[in-house]
Amino acid sequence: MLRLAAVLFFAALTFGAQAQTNRQELKRADLTGTNMEIIVSVVDVPPGNGLPRHTHHGEEAVYVLDGATLALPDGKEIQFPTGAAVINVRDVPHAGFKIAGDKTLKMLTVHIIDKGKPMMELAQ
Template sequence: MSNPIVALDPELRLNTYSHPFEIANNVPNSFIYFQKEIMMLRYLALIFFALICAANAQTNRTELKRADLTGTNMEIVVSVVDVQPGNNLIRHTHHGEEAVYVLEGATLALPDGKEVPFPTGAATINIRDVPHGGFKVAGDKTLKMLTVHIVDKGKPMMEPVK
């Protein structure tokens, strides 16, 4: 039995991916493959985004205020970050400066297993593109921090370190 769909254009080759609409409208296979590759790239980007979100889901960042830094291409972002006991703050960098003030302290477990206190009232500044974080909150207290970022506009707030 022969195939009921016949392509008259030699550029249009029938294959297992052809759809009757594509053949009836004389859509070249190269265009169809291009569309399918674009769709695959979209799926891969979505999966990558989901993985990044899953990595960041261990912390809760509530943005309080965002404003342009006058005369620059930067912005100021004020947030509160909560890291629940047993969760990690992944090792990451920022496209700018980060000031941190500890609202509610906790004990941090470092990658080498050493535990150190990060007490209420402690303050630190993390400079541009220098990796930091990479610890786990030990014990039963949630770590709560007020953060102020002065970062490049249009760039992600943080970049995970690979």
């Protein structure tokens, strides 16, 4: 699992594949006593599409609802299985993969981010 987390943190991808990714925000609320907010979403990434390498202004927890095969920029393919969990830390680039095969990746994400900041920033 540690290798998978490292791949998700540092892989790179072209931005164009993000267009068909579907993110459905389920709930957003202030984090009591802070200047942060919690955002709960479900993200679907269909085959052939992907997530660009990016960062967040806070923490992101990911739980894989339906796993899929990830195609990495170096040509390797790895499994991101149902039931996997990853925590992406503030300002550390992650993602950067495409979905290979015929299964859509479906994830539950929980972001705890600085209020008023964008949920994600493309990484350089």
